[in-house]
Amino acid sequence: MKSHAKVVVIGGGVVGCSVLFHLARHGWTDVVLLERDELTSGSTWHAAGGMHTINGDPNVAKLQKYTINLYKEIEELSGQATGVHLTGGVLLAATEARLDWLRGVVAKGRYLGIELAEISPKEAAELMPLLDPKQFVGAVRNKEDGHLDPSGVTHAYAKAARKLGAEVERFTKVEDIVRRPDGMWRVITNKGDVVAEHVVNAGGLWAREVGRMVGLELPVLAMEHMYLITEDMPEVAAWNAKTGTEIIHAVDFDGELYLRQERGGMLMGTYEKANKPWSEFQTPWNFGHELLAPDIDRIAPSLEVGFRHFPAFQNTGIKQIINGPFTFAPDGNPLVGPVRGLPGFWVACGVMAGFSQGGGVGLALSNWMIEGDPGADIWAMDVARYGDWATMAYTNAKVRENYSRRFSIRFPNEELPAGRPLKTTPVYDLLSARGAQWGVAYGLEMPLWYAPEGVKDEFSWRRSSDFTQVAKEVATVRDGVGLSEISSFAKYEVTGEGAAAWLDRMLACKLPKPGRMTLAPMLKEDGRLIGDFTLANLGSEGWFLAGSGIAEQYHMRWFEKHLPDDGSVRIDALGQKLTGVSIAGPRARDVLAKATRSDVSNAAVPFMAIGRMDIGMAPCLVGRVSYTGDLGYEVWVAPEYQRAAYQTLMAAGEEFGIGLFGSRALNALRLEKNYGSWGREYRPIYGPLEAGLDRFVAYGKDADFVGKAAALAERKQGGKLRLRAFIVDADDADVIGDEPIWFGGAVRGWVTSGGYAHHSKKSVAVGYVPKEIADESDGFEIELLGKRHAARMQPAALFDANFERMRA
């Protein structure tokens, strides 16, 4: 075994082998994979080997498509058969709500290049003869479903990697990992040490234990999973003989089942409600090629549905039940990327669908390690979407919930209850008492809307029980004044003698003067966005940044990577050490004036001013800006004062009819101002010109800010896309995001977000279209729940286009 390598990959499951292959294919051949046993000795060997392209996140779906297309290449390169059977499949809906969901999947497929088509239950039965069409209301045909040989695929990756120069060391157990003073990693194994610049944790079932070697508690948990294999079935033999083809895959969402042919019989797997975690605290190192004891009682309710939906199963025997563990992250998507605070330590774990996702994970990670960027929008898989709040107990609750809902519908207005409430702010109970309906962002409870007694969310794809109430909250803001809780923003403090120069290099905007704020896009070297913030200059106190709450860890990882070594700049994420409330609406100034002794006149506190003032007895930092697009203020306050500040503002607002508003009303308000947000409109695949943030980029400033050359090139060449707002002729449903935008009879773009703008009484969709059609006003259509609705471009903000209200 070599003693030095550029990269050590820990784990010879499908994921580690894919990472190794991709690194070698990308040109890093001084790479070695260490496997404690034979390859596939974790969850890989007993997988059912199913693969499919669909995923709730379109970017992950793209990587799944990449994975499936890769098998031919690795088979040819390695000479190792992968056993791929691209049978195609049907996705089955037994309820109308499920069919609505499937229509959304078909629509997404249109701009992802995934060929999906809605078919009737009868047509589904013609393709998949075992199903009873009477049990279903509709189906979708997917040509890119199939299955493969898990061991063949893993060995094909490994062999192809070896051919390219990579090494694989089996029976080599990593026992510890130590960071050396020179920044290199010492990987200690039962066969000696390997010193490496980079380490990849692809430890699968042991990813947690490998993480712990470097002081990391990864949010992953293994769950037991069962599938059964039947005796040979005459129906299968008859179909094979009649058509010369295998029985295609089926996913029966309402039965929580997946099925495929296995030799002369069928394989049926289920994600049962009464699920069971495996090795909750510590995975035993002596677990190898073993199976767990099957527990038929646990899967009996799903099988009962299965036998009804697929009656031929009633007449056949079960040959074998496989029960094996595999790992999940709390939301079921992989954990990939560099780990904040551990330079050169990477993870590729929590991959619950290794045969659909392993290739994409390897591709993204190798790009990231070699090029410094994953090369795709992989936010949904980024390890940085979790912070310290994703503890072991939280992970346990969420993984169990996710497993039990693997095939369940999640409605756009549905909040999942497990692991909550976890983080709350001091006003939590006060807002609850006023009917707050809670959502969660980065582990923190945030009010979505305020419900009258006895009313709550009715889950639906269409406008629902909150609609009239959110309309009232919007009216409260636009006609008077509203208060909302804004603690879920990420807040950062930047201090030190080098702070200004560093911010000037990190952010693409012009730095504001003391007491002023500005919008601050942040770019990567390739000129695309990696963040958007409000930057405030607090004079001698330093600098204050507010940004997307869900991206706190993501942005801190980026900031810390770029900090100078000399200690001249310090950045702190304030988390819930700083909380906030915001007031907005034409009477907001009146409320603030009553709540403070400071001068809050327009002359003293103009638009985008920021400064310290007491609200009642509470010391606060108050900035004159509001995401509602109205006259408004953001009030930042230490948590011990948040209740006092809130109560003072509510009392002061009483005579002006102050009311509470939640994030759904805020969405309705920002839509009519064409304001985008991080994670929706602004993502790392768009340039500032494409995203309409170029007006905040100081292209001409002296500082050589990160991404400057590429941003100048984008401005010169014009980029490819444009972010645009549309008014949709919707009926009883509004867009939620990821719907296709049609133009000239073809899908040309996609929706990033939208909803009903209650004040303007318009259904709004925001999304990207190619720049060639970005100045057309008519002829657009947006597909919603299987129907195309006419849409008109809305170039100017629907509300206060001339900024009169905001700046008054």
Ligand SMILES: Cc1cc2nc3c(=O)[nH]c(=O)nc-3n(C[C@H](O)[C@H](O)[C@H](O)COP(=O)(O)OP(=O)(O)OC[C@H]3O[C@@H](n4cnc5c(N)ncnc54)[C@H](O)[C@@H]3O)c2cc1C
């Ligand atoms: C019953 C069942 C059915 C499934 N069906 C499907 C399916 O149809 N389709 C699908 O896509 N997925 C399926 N899966 C999931 C799939 O198996 C996983 O997604 C996949 O195996 C994850 O691979 P991995 O490489 O991340 O982890 P693992 O396969 O667990 O590999 C990790 C490897 O790392 C090694 N390792 C760990 N620690 C160390 C160390 N310290 N030193 C050296 N080596 C170490 C282990 O020995 C192991 O070989 C199924 C899983 C089960 C259990």
